Amino acid sequence: MKYWLTTDTHLGHFNMIEYCGRPEDFSEIILKNLYQNIKPEDILIHLGDICMANDLVWNLKLLNVPGRHWLVRGNHDKKSNSWYLEHGWSMVCNQFQDRIFGKTIMFSHRPVAWNGEYDINIHGHSHNSDPNKQEKELITVRNGYQKLLALEYTNYMPVTLEKFIVGKA
Template identity: 30%
Template sequence: MNFKFNAEHTFFTSDTHFNHANIIKFCNRPFKDVEQMNDVMIANWNSVIGKDDTVFHLGDFCLGSAAEWTKILDRLNGKIYLIMGNHDLKNIRQGFISRFEHVAMQMRIEIGKKRIYLCHYPFLCFEGGYKDDVWQLFGHVHTRRSNSGIDAGRLQYLYPTQYDVGVDNNNFTPVSFGQVKRIIDKQVEQSKEK
């Protein structure tokens, strides 16, 4: 199945880990507690996402009970597509599939003529990985622009057409299609200079 979306109203994010207190320490997030982290990320989300915008969340959305998921989902703008991450598999069984526009392990979408693979994990190989015409967006690795973190050594193998849309890499805010395009275009250009 091929999904097509409007470039001006499509956003991406990953690894919010709402309600996950330990992620603050694990990823050195600049929050004093989980309540502050949730509130800041929800405010950031709603500052860029409108009610009718499309958001692709590439996994590790939330931890906690059904009540905790409901509290978070009730506060977020947009139509959310969930690409499940390793932390979502346990929680999604609590009946949250109906809260999302679509739930999948991975997706292939189109925005304009741009083909994009969405998965929680970065791919080693994907259609067009050697060309500039296909992107792969991912999360999971909790990078920052400095490429720090447990997976830093492996990230050197990424194609310039791949990008970590996770909150740790994007100021705890979803990124628009336009932002991703500018970042990937720059990465592609830099790779040609090498």
């Protein structure tokens, strides 16, 4: 069993082509990469912002990817927790913390200020934007304990949690 990470898929949100320089067929690329990598025994941790519209359509496509699916809600995930659970997500939360591979990890959509209780905060939200031009409150929480996962830096591939932690992704 492997833990896989993805984030900010924004499936069907065509403004991402302009905002982040994504290819026109980015939704299909992301889904294809998920299908090709994730096995039925694996867990996919999605760090939020699944899509911008057509929630049912995009969630069903994403949930057809093998494995169990955990959602850490992002600012664009507007449905209720019960909606996501009723439509196939195994777990839904705003953030969670767990000890995996010898590290206490905080999983969140936006970076979380370090509180002394985790070793690393894996988050999404910021994409490939200039870190100095992001929301002011996000700039102030960064202190080396946060690690950004951005699909724009992974060639739209999911990454294993183990590789991401050791810095090989």
